[in-house]
Amino acid sequence: MAKKSAPKINIGIDEKDRKKIADGLSHLLADTYTLYLKTHNFHWNVTGPMFNTLHLMFETQYTELSLAVDLVAERIRSLGVFAPGSYADFAKLTVIKEAKGVPDATEMIEQLVLGHEAVARTARGIFSLADSAEDEATADLLTQRIQLHEKTAWMLRSLLQ
Template identity: 75%
Template sequence: MAKKEAVQHVNIGINDKDRKKIAEGLSRLLADTYTLYLKTHNFHWNVTGPMFNTLHLMFETQYNELALAVDSIAERIRALGVHAPGSYKEFAKLSSIPEADGVPAAEEMIRQLVEGQEAVVRTARAIFPSTEAANDEPTADLLTQRMQTHEKTAWMLRSMLA
């Protein structure tokens, strides 16, 4: 039987209750980000039509950025002393982003990705009250960066629909 590892108490100036609440919010953000990553990667593989090359490359840039983001979010959860979710089952429970049904047309892919980017922004924004109350500047900084990236990406995608 494996020996249980001793865990040292986290003492970073944020109490246990606040760290747990912030980590719960970040877990939802992680689930949304991972779900959007998977959706974007799926669309990268399956996009067709006259805008194929543009969208194929754009979606690749976006899913690569999302892949880096999930790592940053999960590592922040761990720094708070909480285990990060890491399974499809957990992500499905936590995510606000629906999976795509089948393979939509390119324009519908863009619409769904705009909705997904905006959903991630809303999830990130909802965590701010907890981070501010706990004076958790590192999480606030992470959230600000994520919102900025997702708002810009949503704008760029939305511009393709005009």
């Protein structure tokens, strides 16, 4: 019996727009995953007088980021594009810089502020593509991601003031 091919994707967004949006989401996925790794690393290695507070805060943050990675990757797949999924792919796509060594707690917080703001910028940069293609599902995902990353950056920054 011959294998049937799946029907073409017809969700109301043309293929060219789906590809452009998915490319942007691939950058968001890479940024989110890289920030997840950095946050998890800091959770394991934080020391100092704020240890318990930061250890728990970082755990909450990396847990949320791990869930977000799945949402972003599944949106890419919903658009008919394969999601990147290797360290090599993410390293090419992300703007988040890896930590050198084990920074002190204050430097960890500063790096995470910068990371969350970078992810918010990446998400915001895709928004006009999604909006012009009338891709409400991606726009909704981006709005949620922007809101969360801006709030997390604010909360982390408040620890430095």
